[in-house]
Amino acid sequence: MREELIISGRMNPMVDPTLHIWHWQIPLYLFVGGVAAGILFFASLYYIMGREKKYPAAIKWAPMLTPFLLILGLGALFLDLNHKAFFWQLYLTIRFESPMSWGAWALLAITPLSIIWSATWLKELIPGWHWKYPFLDQLEMFFIKYRVVVAWIMLIYAVILGVYTGILLSAFNARPLWNTSILGPLFFASSLSTGAAVIMLMAKSHLERNIFSRIDLIMIGIELFLIVHMFMGFQASSQVQIDAANMFLGGPYTEVFWIFVVLIGLVLPAFLEVLELLGYKIPIVITSTLVLTGGIFLRFIIVYAGQASRYLY
Amino acid sequence: MRFAMAIDTKKCVGCSDCVVGCQTENNVPIGYCRDWIVEVNDGTYPQLEMEIRSERCNQCTNSPCVRCCPTGASHYDYGGIVLVTPHKCIGCGACIASCPYDARYPHPKGHVDKCTFCVHRVKEGLPPACVAVCPTKCLYFGDTDDPRSEISQVLKKRKYKRLIPEAGTDPNLYFLI
Numbered sequence: 001m002r003e004e005l006i007i008s009g010r011m012n013p014m015v016d017p018t019l020h021i022w023h024w025q026i027p028l029y030l031f032v033g034g035v036a037a038g039i040l041f042f043a044s045l046y047y048i049m050g051r052e053k054k055y056p057a058a059i060k061w062a063p064m065l066t067p068f069l070l071i072l073g074l075g076a077l078f079l080d081l082n083h084k085a086f087f088w089q090l091y092l093t094i095r096f097e098s099p100m101s102w103g104a105w106a107l108l109a110i111t112p113l114s115i116i117w118s119a120t121w122l123k124e125l126i127p128g129w130h131w132k133y134p135f136l137d138q139l140e141m142f143f144i145k146y147r148v149v150v151a152w153i154m155l156i157y158a159v160i161l162g163v164y165t166g167i168l169l170s171a172f173n174a175r176p177l178w179n180t181s182i183l184g185p186l187f188f189a190s191s192l193s194t195g196a197a198v199i200m201l202m203a204k205s206h207l208e209r210n211i212f213s214r215i216d217l218i219m220i221g222i223e224l225f226l227i228v229h230m231f232m233g234f235q236a237s238s239q240v241q242i243d244a245a246n247m248f249l250g251g252p253y254t255e256v257f258w259i260f261v262v263l264i265g266l267v268l269p270a271f272l273e274v275l276e277l278l279g280y281k282i283p284i285v286i287t288s289t290l291v292l293t294g295g296i297f298l299r300f301i302i303v304y305a306g307q308a309s310r311y312l313y
Numbered sequence: 314m315r316f317a318m319a320i321d322t323k324k325c326v327g328c329s330d331c332v333v334g335c336q337t338e339n340n341v342p343i344g345y346c347r348d349w350i351v352e353v354n355d356g357t358y359p360q361l362e363m364e365i366r367s368e369r370c371n372q373c374t375n376s377p378c379v380r381c382c383p384t385g386a387s388h389y390d391y392g393g394i395v396l397v398t399p400h401k402c403i404g405c406g407a408c409i410a411s412c413p414y415d416a417r418y419p420h421p422k423g424h425v426d427k428c429t430f431c432v433h434r435v436k437e438g439l440p441p442a443c444v445a446v447c448p449t450k451c452l453y454f455g456d457t458d459d460p461r462s463e464i465s466q467v468l469k470k471r472k473y474k475r476l477i478p479e480a481g482t483d484p485n486l487y488f489l490i
Contacts, residue, residue, distance in 0.1 A: 021406035080406065081405055082403075082419045083402050083404035083422075083424045086402065089401050093384060097381070099381070173411075175411075310415075311480055
């Protein structure tokens with residue numbers, strides 16, 4: 001029997017018994033940032049591929065949401081800071097070792113890009129839309145002329161943003177659950193899947209809905225593979241990572257993870273998408289909502305469980 | 314120069330003087346602490362073993378907290394001591410999540426706070442407050458790069474362990490066993 005007592009001094013509710021510094025703000029940001037990255041990825045990719053007429057929801061409609069999603073995410077990140085008045089210190093330096101540093105810079109780049117992208121489609125989508133000031137018209141002309149360039153830059157930043165949400169966590173070797181390089185690809189796959197789910201919701205044509213349903217199905221398959229792969233990796237790793245995996249394989253996070261993330265968030269929507277592709281009529285709202293719910297739960301569970309996983313000494 | 318601390322677990326009685334001394338010297342807000350005592354009881358009666366450790370920031374040579382800090386507020390300072398510059402810290406919590414020793418806490422003023430090895434005293438040639446107040450003289454502080462320093466001599470003579478070096482941190486607290 002081994003018993004560890006902390007007999008004095010450490011009356012720190014923030015640190016003991018387990019350290020828990022990040023609350024709802026970080027997982028919420030990881031989720032909305034991921035959805036925005038997914039949407040912008042498809043928007044710029046299909047624009048570059050010249051599918052503007054074929055996929056209007058992906059290229060024009062869904063990106064309208066992304067400035068709001070990104071601003072919501074930035075707001076959540078700001079609320080997470082304990083020393084709020086000093087937030088600008090982030091933008092006085094670039095530290096490549098710190099994922100949070102280059103993530104903050106990536107957000108600073110992609111938020112205006114998403115606004116530019118959305119704004120240049122406004123005239124086309126809303127008849128009678130006109131800018132109040134003439135210089136905005138000139139600016140719009142400029143960006144429409146170089147839309148392909150904007151699309152390329154946005155594509156790169158969308159990948160960075162999508163992967164970054166996972167790397168942010170996997171850089172912490174003190175939290176064995178997070179300390180796996182699978183988290184980057186897993187969160188990126190999840191952001192593409194949730195992005196596709198939003199596009200499916202907004203798509204008017206059957207063709208577009210169908211193609212994004214297929215993409216989503218592939219992404220769900222990749223996510224399931226990565227989740228299995230992650231747990232296999234943990235089980236073959238050091239004791240702390242075996243303990244981290246056991247939180248999900250019989251431990252406190254077992255039910256909530258396997259039911260809400262895997263079953264409701266991945267398996268069920270995949271099943272519905274297969275049925276739909278086979279020709280059954282399935283309301284798209286149900287599938288999309290399930291995928292988005294799974295995405296939220298994945299972020300919250302990984303962030304909360306990661307903070308409960310630690311080295312014991 | 315490489316400042317380090319050795320803690321003699323055979324001499325430590327867990328009186329907490331180091332904790333209170335630190336709180337007084339560094340004006341640590343009530344309810345928080347920069348160092349703490351851990352008592353480990355191992356075995357079942359009558360075969361019992363006990364170890365008492367006075368713990369604090371490990372002032373790691375490869376600090377995850379310095380690596381993940383997005384603003385450079387956490388940095389290596391005089392003699393390898395890891396410090397936080399309060400006016401550069403945005404309180405994002407990344408360093409707190411990154412520390413395998415849970416040595417950092419969010420100061421009520423917003424920035425992150427931790428053990429500084431009493432750098433303000435060390436610069437004047439004084440030992441850290443915890444070392445100065447220890448009644449059993451179980452704490453040794455000094456420069457491990459200097460082979461003549463007391464800590465180097467102690468580490469040569471005694472067996473020691475470091476806490477979870479497998480976390481890749483290269484810690485600078487030595488627990489004499």
